[in-house]
Amino acid sequence: MDSNVCGLLKGVDLFSELTEEQLGLLANLVVVQDFNRDETVVLEGDCSMKALYLIASGTVQVYMTGVDGRETILSFLERGDFFGEMSLIDGEPRSASVRTVTDAQLMIIHREPFLTLIRQTPEIAMSLLSEMSKRLRKANKQIGSLSTMSVSGRVAGTLLNLMEERGMRIHTDNGQMVTVIHNRPTQQQLADMSGTTRETVSRICSMLVKANAIAMTGKDIVIFDETALQEKATKG
Secondary structure (H helix, E strand, O other), rough: OOOOHHHHHHHHHOOOOOOHHHHHHHOOOOOEEEEOOOOEEEEOOOOOOEEEEEEEEEEEEEEEOOOOOOEEEEEEEOOEEEEOOOHHHOOOOOOOOEHHHHHHHHEEHHHHHHHHHHOOHHHHHHHHHHHHHHHHHHHHHHHHHHHHHHHHHHHHHHHHHHHHHOOEEEEEEOOOOEEEEEOOOHHHHHHHHHHOOOOHHHHHHHHHHHHEEEEEEEEEEEOOOHHHHHHHHHHO
16 A cells, blocks of 8 residues: 555545545555646547546646537646546546646546445445535536626636635735635636636626726735625626
């Protein structure tokens, strides 16, 4: 059993409640692989390798490509997150593509040995089902947003989702509580997540900055007024 791999597995939310013995069994199945920035990890529709990917370090983006070639970003995943669970369970082709945003180290667990393990360890199966349920709820929410919200509401909703997933609550020097999203997506990435264009995202973000709802500082987004974003997401 590799103690370093066990340590990495403990940092993955999916396996955070497992015992040392269970982590040891899981660690024996792991293959660690390094990826460079902007490297494709899996492709939508591919069925050549069915495996679960756990992020030990770095950031990846999950996206789908339309018939017109346009990408829609579904989410950004970071250390402690995972992907590939759908193909792992049902054996079907990949439902989305994954590309690294930064250099990343991934832990890979192939399908057959993992399925054997979860048959023997129901705690792992229940944890996986719980996480998949959370993702399904989030996906349903995103679908509803794209179909019913105005474009400004979708951009505000994207910022709220990023805040929930990656935001850190801090106090400013004057004592104000704000939320900081580090390593913010580019405006094109925000557009791909919101189903709109980069120019539209630029215009809406400028309006939010002028309204003192957010600030774009270097590589970060600072959320000053969450209520304003919620109202924008609700009313457009």
